[in-house]
Amino acid sequence: MxxxxxxxxxxxxxxxxxxxxxxxxxxxxxxxxxxxxxxxxxxxxxxxxxxxxxxxxxxxxxxxxxxxxxxxxxxxxxxxxxxxxxxxxxxxxxxxxxxxxxxxxxxxxxxxxxxxxxxxQVQGYEKRSIQEPQKESTLRGSKEGFVEVLRTNTSMIRRRIVHPHLKMESYTIGSYTQTEVVLAFVQGLADERVLADVREKLGKIETKGVIDSAYLEEWLEGSSFSLFPQIQNTERPDIVTACLLEGKVSLIMNGSPFALILPITFWSGLQSADDYFERFVFVVLTRTIRYIMTFVSFALPAIYVSLSTFHPEMIPSNLMISIATARESSPFPTVIEVFLMMFIFDALQEAGVHLPNQLGPVVSIIGALVIGQAAVEAGIISTPIIIVISLTGIAAYTIPRYSATLPFRLIRYLMLFISGFLGFVGFAFGLIFLLIHLVMLDSFGTPFMSPVAPFDGKRIKDLIIRFPFWMKNGRNMKE
Structure with missing residues (x-):
């Protein structure tokens, strides 16, 4: 019929x-x-x-x-x-x-x-009220976060950009779910080539349903097998607003509190909303610490294994004697010790995420203290390993976006094993291959490592030093 x-x-x-x-x-x-x-x-x-x-x-x-x-x-x-x-x-x-x-x-x-x-249209189903985002909380700025209702989310964007050039195109995806997806952009600021690419990919999606914006993310990404996401997700309407004013594009889906932003660069995952709510003179220090800790989060275990196993002459004598003394009773090679502690640390972190809020932090802290102390006293793990893994974990927590930490968790293991076999030579090869991959990667036509590679003097102003807003002609260039 x-x-x-x-x-x-x-x-x-x-x-x-x-x-x-x-x-x-x-x-x-x-x-x-x-x-x-x-x-x-x-x-x-x-x-x-x-x-x-x-x-x-x-x-x-x-x-x-x-x-x-x-x-x-x-x-x-x-x-x-x-x-x-x-x-x-x-x-x-x-x-x-x-x-x-x-x-x-x-x-x-x-x-x-x-x-x-x-x-x-007299819909009246229950919905969650607007609350502060849990994954992207800030010390200063808006406390509003997206919810699962599409029109509530689009209204929060519309309230912030009061201009008719803010366009919101609607698409229906999923033969069973009939999920409404809104493509939001500012006409005149957004790249028409990016818009054409997104529209084409949205039109080609053939699936029974999409449950969350993560489904769309995998359909739209150009390099799905890359460790690094080419699309940013956020719960904050103020971040979406800032990105739209930069000329980016956003996808907002009914039933998901996470909006997608594209295109992005490698540096987008290392920048926090607080960078634009605090005084710009302090941002230089916080970003410098964050970038250094990002390198530490995936490189420190590999560097420790390379130095202690293959190149002990590069370590000061007194320090090397202390490390050798601490490892005297350890039954395993250094690389195995580091791997075991990294694996236990990630397991405790995963357990803390999935346990109820009241039990998660308790299990993570008590588990790390008890297991670490018992392993050292039993002579299974040496004390320097505990220090290295603890510092590595703390460094990973300085990355503001959870999705940006996931690639480094896997790279940490890859760098560890190649360094465990070849020392600093393996570490150098691993770092070179990582940089080659990042330079070759792109997000909807935007080079992933820009504005560093290729170099762009105008956009690099906001990489480490955040210049005052009045020096950017009113455009918050957050890339």
């Missing part, structure tokens, strides 16, 4: 067949004073029944249809003009479109003798 029939009995039979076994679908039939037969169809729990009863049922039951009205299109016009709380009303002539709208929470109203249905 492609089009609705003028017989309400046929339409009801089709809808009941489509919704067979769906106990939450409600069918309500009633007659008006003049004998007109009407049918209401909606999803229980997704529709505001107060609006339906006050603005549809009561006027129709007590007053009936206005005199002279004999077509549903006129009924829709009457509702739009007289029942203002239900101003978002339209007609459907396609049976498939009617089914989709009902499942999305709209109310379907059919009248006998009409080959069309009135659809009123």
């Amino acid at each position: 492609n089009a609705l029939s003028s017989s309400i009995a046929e339409n009801e039979a089709y809808l009941r067949a489509q919704f067979a076994g769906c106990s939450d679908i409600v069918f309500r039939s009633f007659k008006l004073k003049d004998g007109t037969l009407l049918l209401l169809v909606y999803v229980d729990g997704m529709t505001k029944m107060d609006n339906v009863e006050d603005h549809i049922l009561k006027p129709l039951l007590f007053d009936g249809l206005p005199r002279g009205i004999d077509r549903l299109q006129t009924l829709a016009e009457t509702i739009q003009r007289e029942w203002l709380p239900l101003s978002n009303v339209k007609t459907d002539q396609s049976a498939a479109d009617l089914v989709t709208h009902i499942l999305q929470g709209s109310l379907g109203l059919l009248a006998d003798g009409e080959a069309a249905a009135l659809v009123a």
